[in-house]
Amino acid sequence: MTTLPDKTERKLGLVIxxxxxxxxxxxxxxxxxxxxxxYGSPLADVDAYGENPVGTFLNRVHSxxxxxxxxxxxxxxxxxxxxxxxxxxxxxxxPTGASxxxxxxxxxxxxxxxxxxxxxxxxxxxxxxxxxxxxxxxMKKCTLCVDRIYNxxxxxxxxxPSCVRTCPAGARHFGDFNDPESHVNKLVLERGGMDxxxxxQTKPVNKYLPPRPKDTLGxxxxxxxxxxxxxxxxxxxxxWLNKQLDKI
Amino acid sequence: MxxxxxxxxxxxxxxxxxxxxxxxxxxxPDVTGVLAFIFFVIGFGLAVGGLISSTFxxxxxxxxxxxxxxxxSSWLSREAIAAVFTLSVMAVYAIxxxxxxxxxxxxxxxGAIMSIVTVFTTSMIxxxxxxxxxxxxxxxxxxxLSLSLAGxxxxxxxxxxxxxxxxISGIIQLLVWIKGDRALALSGTTIESGTGLGTIGRVRAFxxxxxxxxxxxxxxxxxxxxxxSAKLRIIALxxxxxxxxxxxxxxxxxFLAALSVISHIAGLFISRWLFFAEAExxxxxxxxxx
Numbered sequence: 380m381t382t383l384p385d386k387t388e389r390k391l392g393l394v395i396x397x398x399x400x401x402x403x404x405x406x407x408x409x410x411x412x413x414x415x416x417x418y419g420s421p422l423a424d425v426d427a428y429g430e431n432p433v434g435t436f437l438n439r440v441h442s443x444x445x446x447x448x449x450x451x452x453x454x455x456x457x458x459x460x461x462x463x464x465x466x467x468x469x470x471x472x473x474p475t476g477a478s479x480x481x482x483x484x485x486x487x488x489x490x491x492x493x494x495x496x497x498x499x500x501x502x503x504x505x506x507x508x509x510x511x512x513x514x515x516x517x518m519k520k521c522t523l524c525v526d527r528i529y530n531x532x533x534x535x536x537x538x539x540p541s542c543v544r545t546c547p548a549g550a551r552h553f554g555d556f557n558d559p560e561s562h563v564n565k566l567v568l569e570r571g572g573m574d575x576x577x578x579x580q581t582k583p584v585n586k587y588l589p590p591r592p593k594d595t596l597g598x599x600x601x602x603x604x605x606x607x608x609x610x611x612x613x614x615x616x617x618x619w620l621n622k623q624l625d626k627i
Numbered sequence: 628m629x630x631x632x633x634x635x636x637x638x639x640x641x642x643x644x645x646x647x648x649x650x651x652x653x654x655x656p657d658v659t660g661v662l663a664f665i666f667f668v669i670g671f672g673l674a675v676g677g678l679i680s681s682t683f684x685x686x687x688x689x690x691x692x693x694x695x696x697x698x699x700s701s702w703l704s705r706e707a708i709a710a711v712f713t714l715s716v717m718a719v720y721a722i723x724x725x726x727x728x729x730x731x732x733x734x735x736x737x738g739a740i741m742s743i744v745t746v747f748t749t750s751m752i753x754x755x756x757x758x759x760x761x762x763x764x765x766x767x768x769x770x771x772l773s774l775s776l777a778g779x780x781x782x783x784x785x786x787x788x789x790x791x792x793x794x795i796s797g798i799i800q801l802l803v804w805i806k807g808d809r810a811l812a813l814s815g816t817t818i819e820s821g822t823g824l825g826t827i828g829r830v831r832a833f834x835x836x837x838x839x840x841x842x843x844x845x846x847x848x849x850x851x852x853x854x855x856s857a858k859l860r861i862i863a864l865x866x867x868x869x870x871x872x873x874x875x876x877x878x879x880x881x882f883l884a885a886l887s888v889i890s891h892i893a894g895l896f897i898s899r900w901l902f903f904a905e906a907e908x909x910x911x912x913x914x915x916x917x
Binding site: 381382383397404407431432433434435436439440441442443444445446447448452453454455457459468470471472473474475476477493494495496497498499501502503504505506507510511513515516517573574575576577578579580587589590 | 628684685686687688690691693694695696697699700701702703704707752755756757758759814815816818820821822823824826827828829830831832833834835836837839840841842843845846847908909910913914
């Protein structure tokens, strides 16, 4: 059914910390790797070694320059994948029911064998979270690694989305937003987690933590220590040599 | 948006076809036998041809029958059902008119109403998309419906209706362009709201996520065509609205009518090309493009 559930039992999603993301793209690669080898059709690359390589990715990292009215600009790395919206516009437009939002955990998924590849869901998504696979011609999107998070064959620490497991900076967090005690909810509260494009009224589940204000050092002359002589009264061989040379 | 030929052909031709079926269902012109056959063949040919063209847009056309399932939420599904239902009703009506000189009035009227409903469902596929502010307006159904009916009246030879409907279509087309040019700015969606970084300062796309292109850029960011949009708008308006009004006001001859039809369809294709090529998807903002 492409009508949306009124409420989901759990509300699984990600918190992405723009303050700590270093823009290494490791999440992009681990996502591509996991989702090519596991659930659903592989994420295709077309013309991978040719002139115009084009690939399907479920997660991409943009980089933005942010310039305040006063002060210097800063660079913010910005990972973007499906936000598993509560009012997901991509789901309701689907004519076949291939796109659906699960009532048990809120994950938005595509049943690939029902997808006719019309592309309308990608048109409806304001975030560019869905990409048509160049080979399979069906719509691909983030599954929140549904084949990891419930997979009891994996070690407990691996039962989280691949991007979260991989992130070396700890910039990605996974959890249940319906649970007030979950660490994702706490992060959102502490750090002022925000929605992307709130005016599009999609009610995204994933939240972004804004970069924290940069701390500043007090007024100091950082060169000052370097101007002082290393030794006032040198008594080593170098000191003796220095004295002799001065005499010449 | 990428102006894909299959979708331009689909919306333009099926709009004309269903427009003609509206008038045929209302016995304008009141034709039977061979003449009715010709009219219905044109109407069905355009409507069905357009629908077939739309399947070329699909990645997996062999599964297209599944598209009839989700009418509760999906305008695309509603359109598929409305189109098939309308064509079925009109087919029974047409058989009566062509072979038996018999007028099943209720089917004619129902078919005419359903034809309008079908064009409306087509327009709502685009009008429902908040992600494309230029389309997300009541003007989109008005634009599709007015042109469908004007083209239908032209094909059906209903000159008085046609002149009036062309005039209305022209006004709506102008409104679509004037309001459309401001739609993205008025939508409130910006690179700042998209990244949530607007509270810190102005945001500029510094580095894209990839060195090549991708599906999103190919499908949603079409900048090349917009360069000539001002010229193309004028050409579209002259061919689609101006020329037919002028020719049909002169005097009636089959030659002038045929010329009007050709001019109108050529203009319609340009107008529909612009409809797609000029539409900005907000995802372009993430790439610093519109």
